Amino acid sequence: MTTYILRRILLSIPVLIGILFATFALARLIPSDPCRAMLGEKATDDVCDDFLRRHGLDKPISVQFAVYLREVLQGDFGRSFRFSMPVTEILIQRLPTTIELSFAGLFVSILVGIPLGVISAVRHNSWVDVLTMLWANIGISMPVFWLGLMLAYIFALTLKGTPFQLPPSGRLSPGLITVPFYETWDLDPTSGTLTFTILDFMSRMNILNGLLNNDFDLVKDAIVHLILPALALGTIPMALIARMTRSSMLEVLGQDYIRTARAKGLRQRVVVMKHAFRNALLPLVTVIGLSLGGLLGGAVLTETVFNLSGVGRILYEAITARDYGIVQAFTVVIAVFFVILNLVVDISYAYLDPRIRLE
Amino acid sequence: MTPEIQVGAKLDSEGKSLQSVSLWNITRRRLLHRKSAIVGMVILAILVFIALTAHWLAPYDPIKSMLDVKGYPIRPAKREAPCIHAFGCPPDQPQHIMGLDGNIRDEFSRVLYGARLSLFIGFATVTFAIFTGALLGAFSGYFGGWIDNSIMRVMDVLLAFPSLLLAIAIVTVLGPGLINALLAIGIVSIPAYARVVRASVLSIREMDFVSATRALGGDTVQILFRRILPNALTPLIVQGTLGIASAILDAAALSFLGLGAQPPTPEWGSMLGAERNQVFTAPHLVFFPGVAIALTVLSFNLLGDGLRDALDPRLAHVS
Numbered sequence: 221m222t223t224y225i226l227r228r229i230l231l232s233i234p235v236l237i238g239i240l241f242a243t244f245a246l247a248r249l250i251p252s253d254p255c256r257a258m259l260g261e262k263a264t265d266d267v268c269d270d271f272l273r274r275h276g277l278d279k280p281i282s283v284q285f286a287v288y289l290r291e292v293l294q295g296d297f298g299r300s301f302r303f304s305m306p307v308t309e310i311l312i313q314r315l316p317t318t319i320e321l322s323f324a325g326l327f328v329s330i331l332v333g334i335p336l337g338v339i340s341a342v343r344h345n346s347w348v349d350v351l352t353m354l355w356a357n358i359g360i361s362m363p364v365f366w367l368g369l370m371l372a373y374i375f376a377l378t379l380k381g382t383p384f385q386l387p388p389s390g391r392l393s394p395g396l397i398t399v400p401f402y403e404t405w406d407l408d409p410t411s412g413t414l415t416f417t418i419l420d421f422m423s424r425m426n427i428l429n430g431l432l433n434n435d436f437d438l439v440k441d442a443i444v445h446l447i448l449p450a451l452a453l454g455t456i457p458m459a460l461i462a463r464m465t466r467s468s469m470l471e472v473l474g475q476d477y478i479r480t481a482r483a484k485g486l487r488q489r490v491v492v493m494k495h496a497f498r499n500a501l502l503p504l505v506t507v508i509g510l511s512l513g514g515l516l517g518g519a520v521l522t523e524t525v526f527n528l529s530g531v532g533r534i535l536y537e538a539i540t541a542r543d544y545g546i547v548q549a550f551t552v553v554i555a556v557f558f559v560i561l562n563l564v565v566d567i568s569y570a571y572l573d574p575r576i577r578l579e
Numbered sequence: 580m581t582p583e584i585q586v587g588a589k590l591d592s593e594g595k596s597l598q599s600v601s602l603w604n605i606t607r608r609r610l611l612h613r614k615s616a617i618v619g620m621v622i623l624a625i626l627v628f629i630a631l632t633a634h635w636l637a638p639y640d641p642i643k644s645m646l647d648v649k650g651y652p653i654r655p656a657k658r659e660a661p662c663i664h665a666f667g668c669p670p671d672q673p674q675h676i677m678g679l680d681g682n683i684r685d686e687f688s689r690v691l692y693g694a695r696l697s698l699f700i701g702f703a704t705v706t707f708a709i710f711t712g713a714l715l716g717a718f719s720g721y722f723g724g725w726i727d728n729s730i731m732r733v734m735d736v737l738l739a740f741p742s743l744l745l746a747i748a749i750v751t752v753l754g755p756g757l758i759n760a761l762l763a764i765g766i767v768s769i770p771a772y773a774r775v776v777r778a779s780v781l782s783i784r785e786m787d788f789v790s791a792t793r794a795l796g797g798d799t800v801q802i803l804f805r806r807i808l809p810n811a812l813t814p815l816i817v818q819g820t821l822g823i824a825s826a827i828l829d830a831a832a833l834s835f836l837g838l839g840a841q842p843p844t845p846e847w848g849s850m851l852g853a854e855r856n857q858v859f860t861a862p863h864l865v866f867f868p869g870v871a872i873a874l875t876v877l878s879f880n881l882l883g884d885g886l887r888d889a890l891d892p893r894l895a896h897v898s
Contacts, residue, residue, distance in 0.1 A: 238736035249752045357615070361877035363828055365835050366851060366869030369858045377859050517743035521832055525855070536747070536836060551748055555740045562739075 224570050232559050239555045240292060243548050244285055275301075288548075297549035302541050307549040310534065312417060315553075316424035317391065317530035321522065322515045324446045325453035330508065333458040337465020341473060342492055352462060359459030364518045368452035368525035375448055387445050389527035391426060396441055401432035449526045453518050457511035464507040468500040475499075502572055509565030513558045602813075602890075609889035616885025622878035630695040637688035638674075641845040645683045655683050658854075658861035678863045681854055682843070686864060689845040690871050696846050697875050700761060700830045701823035707765040708826075709819055712772025713808065719773065720780030721803055731777070734770040742767045743829055750838045757846070760839035764829045768822055775818050779811030813890045820883035824876045831872050847872045 255268040263271075272278045275298075276287060291298060297307035336356075340349035372388035379385050392398070400423035402409060409416035423429045427446075430438035472478065473496050481495045520532030531550055538546035610616045629636060639648065645655040652673060661678040662668035677686035719730040737745065749763035783789060784807065792806050831848030833839035835855075840846035842853060847868040854864035 234732060235735050235739050238732065239739050242736055242740075243748070246748050246752055357877060357880060358873065361824065361828075361880055362873045363831050363835070363848070363851075363869060363876075365832065365855070366865065366872065369851075369855055369865050370862075370869065373858050373862050373865070513741040517741035520743065520747070521835070524836065535744070547748065547751065551740070551744065554744060558741060559739050 221570065225567055228563055228566050232563055235559055236556060239559070240289060240552060241285065243551045243555070244288055246547075246551070248281065248284070292552065297552075298545045300538075300543055300545045302538070302543045302546075307545045310546065311531075311549060311553060312421050313424065314529060314531045314534050316421060317528055318516075318519050318523070318532060320425050320427065320442075320446065321449055321453060321519055321528065321530060322512065324450035325515050325518070325522075326457065326508070326512060328450045328454035329456075329458035329461055329511065332454075333461030334465050334504070336458075337462040338469055338492065338497060340462070341466045341469030342488075344470060349466075352466070356459040356462045359455050359462075362455065363521075364452055364456065365521045365525050367455055368449065368522055371448045371452055372525070386448050388448065391442065391445050391528055392438070393441050393445075396438065398426065398429060398438060399433065399435075401429050404433050449522050449528065452525070453515060453522045456518065457508075457515060460507055460511055461504065464504055465500065468503045469496060472496045472500045502569065505565055505568055505572065509561055512561055516554050516558065606886070606889045610885050613885045613888065615881045616889070619878045619881025619883075619885060622874055623882060626694050626698060626875055626878065629691055630698050633691045633695050637685075637691045639685035639688045641684065641689045641692040642843045643684070645679060645685070655679055657681055657683055658857060658864060660861070661686075661863055677867045678861070680850070680864055681857065681861075684843075686850075686867060689850060690847070690867050692845040693847045693850065693868065693871060694875070696757075696840065696844070697827050697831075697872070700757075700764075701827045701875075701879065704761050704765040704768065704826040704830070705819050705822045707761075708768040708822065709772050709815060711765070712769040713776045713811075713815065715769065716773035716776030717780050717803055717808060717811075720777040721784060721799075721807065727777075730773070734773050737767065737770045740767075742825075743832055746829055746833060747836070747838060750833060755838045755841065757834075757840040757844065760830055760833045763833070764826050767829070768826060771818060771822065772815065775814045776808075776811050779814060780807055783807050783810050817883060817887040817890060820879055820886055824879035824883065827872065827876055827879070 255263055255271045269278070276284060279287075288298075295308060297311070299305065300307050300310060303310060336352050340346075340352040343349055375384060375386040376388035387393070400420065402419040402423060407419065409419055422432075426442035427439055430436065430442060478491060478495055481491045486495075516532075519530060520536055522528070523530045523533040524536065531554070534546060535550045538550070610620075639645070645651055652671070657679065658681055659675065659679040662672050662675050664670055664674050668674065675685050675687060677690060680686050680689065715730050715734070719727045740748075746760070746763040746767045749766060750759050753759035753762060789802060789806055792802050797806070830839055831846075831851075834846050834848030835852040837849070837852060840849045842849060850868045851865055851872075854861065858865045
């Protein structure tokens with residue numbers, strides 16, 4: 221098992237370097253003058269030369285890449301031209317929103333998708349099955365941004381005044397004051413240290429912060445604001461998971477050992493959950509891992525629709541403003557996250573199925 | 580009277596001529612047995628019909644504002660709600676099945692013209708991706724060694740990005756616009772086809788008929804393009820059909836973000852993006868283009884699923 225894990229980790233290193241090079245090359249290929257994009261069209265050559273020198277953009281590309289690699293390995297993504305602050309700082313501010321949103325989306329999709337898939341496999345060809353598969357087909361065909369807008373319209377306008385009314389934008393109700401949990405806990409970390417960064421990062425996830433603070437009004441408000449974005453973002457993976465669960469379950473339910481289990485007189489619930497579902501889980505791990513990548517892509521659209529200031533939104537803004545640093549950093553972080561995720565999926569696969577690690 | 584037997588026709592042991600059963604015939608028969616595939620084909624046929632005849636079907640010009648339409652009876656307002664005579668809209672008012680948009684254009688006409696663009700986007704990107712991907716995959720699988728390694732590692736890097744994000748990054752480099760968006764989505768989808776073709780080539784390369792061609796003196800080009808690639812076509816068709824669906828979705832997303840088709844082009848994603856802030860006041864302008872996207876994507880998804888089941892050799896005995 222250890223050899224397998226080590227081999228998988230070693231295999232992903234070239235991919236990681238490739239990602240770094242690809243993002244570096246992409247950002248450098250942007251066909252515009254970063255100086256004039258930042259300082260305005262009228263900037264003189266002298267001013268621009270100085271600007272390029274200050275940001276190291278006058279050196280040969282190979283040197284720039286080497287410098288870039290060294291900095292990234294130290295967790296330094298340079299400064300953003302536009303916000304004139306370290307990109308890492310912006311990342312720490314914005315990532316929690318996206319993480320919260322992605323997990324909420326994944327949570328919704330697993331919570332609804334797996335039971336739907338199991339039920340429609342057990343009741344194969346019944347109306348539940350037909351409806352689920354119809355819904356799954358429609359679910360994977362809807363554009364995320366359209367679904368988001370329609371949900372906002374239905375739950376914020378049509379259902380206004382009913383208990384089902386939900387807010388269509390933002391992360392918290394305006395006026396709600398949040399206190400970082402480390403202040404109530406009297407931790408008082410020094411600004412700039414790693415401890416502070418980690419605590420600050422955690423406190424920016426509203427639900428986590430509210431729970432650690434025992435502030436359940438905050439938790440409730442944050443959850444209420446997350447429902448619509450999570451539904452919009454979670455629908456496509458939900459449909460994929462439901463389909464995969466169904467086909468995987470159908471395959472397992474046809475096996476001899478299921479018949480044996482039934483012949484022994486085991487209850488239906490035990491047969492389905494213990495004998496069938498556990499064995500059907502394997503392909504699901506892959507689908508869930510892969511949907512997280514889709515979730516990250518969908519987060520850009522969902523954050524735009526619901527006005528959430530997360531990674532996706534700032535990435536889009538940075539691209540329109542040609543802010544190299546941010547584009548590079550965010551693409552790298554998301555791609556690296558995706559690679560690690562695939563690694564985890566592969567390893568859990570080997571853990572769940574001994575045949576794989578023995579190969 | 581004995582039936583005439585064509586020269587060269589295959590005969591079975593009793594001398595009757597065998598009906599040739601092509602893969603195409605089996606596939607068609609199996610496809611027609613699946614309700615979902617039929618639904619997909621029907622929707623797709625309607626969409627193709629709309630796309631081909633949009634200039635006859637559309638009641639108004641998709642780009643010209645109603646203010647410029649000669650003989651228009653009333654002074655039109657921005658984002659007017661749908662007016663359908665059959666549903667009680669006064670007959671003295673001009674009919675707009677899907678209302679007017681923010682630039683006082685007939686939404687229905689724009690949605691109809693959008694079918695043209697979306698189908699074009701789907702086919703164009705997938706054609707590009709299939710050609711490039713199949714070529715890369717074929718070389719990779721056939722030659723192996725360092726060629727295989729270097730091509731597949733590049734594909735791994737491409738696959739390491741969430742596809743929409745990579746497409747966004749590529750469009751930034753190329754600049755916003757429909758053609759660049761198509762190119763970006765095409766590039767992003769190459770790895771999927773390369774992998775599919777590589778896998779088929781790896782398995783077909785070792786088969787006897789390929790060795791036979793080599794023994795008969797066939798050159799690499801002939802073996803690759805006449806012997807191997809045609810046999811790798813089946814998974815490619817399935818992947819391609821499903822690929823069109825995701826290409827249309829991604830293109831709509833790019834246009835929604837303002838990176839794809841630019842106004843006033845009647846593209847569903849950009850129509851949605853232009854009116855997204857008006858969702859509370861004019862929901863029809865968001866609703867209809869989205870439904871159009873979903874229906875188009877749905878038709879390709881259903882057809883792709885049906886094709887996969889129909890072309891699966893493991894189901895061969897069911898024909």
